[in-house]
Amino acid sequence: MSNQGKQSQKLLLFRLFGSRLFGIGTLKIREILPFRRVTKLPHSHHAVIGTATFRGSAVPVIDMSAAVGYPALTKEERENASIIVTDVQRREIGFLVRGVQQIIETDWKSVMPPPKALGANVFITGLLDTGSNIIQLLDVELLLAKVYPESLDTQEVMLSEVQSETLGSLNILLVDDSQVARKQLSDVLDSKGIHYHVTTNGSDALDILLKEHGSGHPIEILVSDIEMPGLDGYELAFNVRDNSSLKQPYIILHTSLNSEMSLSYANQVGANEALTKFDAEELLQAMLRGASSSTFRADTQSASSRSIG
Known part of the structure; x- marks a missing residue:
């Protein structure tokens, strides 16, 4: 496959407890600061x-x-700790960690999904074997949902009867490795009675796309996370656009990152849109744009159409 569908990923490694190393993508990080005085919040x-x-x-x-x-x-340990200031899901959050280690470069194909035996509430989205260490990639979305459960509440979106019928007639596929993100996506569509497929990774998503196309009911709207173990959202989009035998779906890449660079790269690999998580109104409106886009009209004439809308 062309290198166009690949993008290296930098990870910040840090310690929380003992010598075990954890990591988060540097695109989420605004700044790393030494511990500083904090103002306590009541009832937090x-x-x-x-x-x-x-x-x-x-x-x-x-x-x-x-x-x-x-x-x-402890208060004594905080004096030598660091605060990682992140920009995730449209909000700035500081994470206090025991010690920052280093930044490494990898790609998502090297990241393995966590073992299913760990259960649904594990705060890990993937594992990376560097040879000398097993790095655990933290599920920041799940962590924030546990600390701020109200963030899971999905706002009510008003759709006309025609809009609801339009979305209800589409074959939609949702892809996200985060259980929190999958729940948010599913809740939005469930509230409108809209049918959809859902999976946790890009490889399974590609299989569903091929299967649905072969059955005569091709996927028309693909909503995918960007950062996923194995086949990430960028590579998934590129693989779909590179497959001329597939009826081309309207691709929405959905990410917790607020980085303009990541959103720009989404367009380069063939995505129609890139949205920052999570706004139900924005997501449904993007799907409606997909339903009316020239992509579908062009695909009725040519299965290899690649309109980017």
């Missing part, structure tokens, strides 16, 4: 140690160790 989650000022704004700081079930850092 036990893992929220307070707020710190970052570039003139008050940013909540979460003790990541406490949030995932390890012992919280």
Whole structure:
């Protein structure tokens, strides 16, 4: 496959407890700061140690160790700790970690999904074997959902009867490795009585696309996360666009990243749109744009059409 569908991923490695290493993508990170004084928040989650000022704004700081079930850092340990300021799901959050290790470069094909035996509530989206260490990639979305459960509440979106019927007539596929993101996506469509397929990774998504095409009911709207173990969203989009035998779906890449670079790259690999998680109104409107796009009209004339709308 062409290198156009591939993008290297930089990971920040850090420690939470003992010598075990964890990682998050650097595209999520705004800045890494030494621990600073925080202002306590009343009635907050036990893992929220307070707020710190970052570039003139008050940013909540979460003790990541406490949030995932390890012992919280003591006051003495905090003095040598770091705060990773992230930009995730349209909000700035600081994560207190025991120690920042290094930044490494990898690609998502090297990342393995976590064993199913770990259960549904594990805070890990993938494992990376570097030869000397097994890096655990943290599910930041799940962590935030545990600390801020209200973030899972999906706002009610008003659709006309025609719009609901339009979306209900489409063959839709949702792809996301995060259980929190899958629930948010599913809740939106369930609330409107819209049928869909859902899977956790790009490889299975590609199989569903091929199977549905072969059965005469091709996928028309593909909503995929970007950062996933194995076949990530970029490569999935590129593989779909590179397969001239497939009726081409309208591709929406859906990401917790607010990085303009990641959204720009989504268009380069053939995605029609790239949205930052999570706004139900934006998602449904993007699907409606897909339903009326020239992609579907062109595909009735040529299965190899690649209109980017």
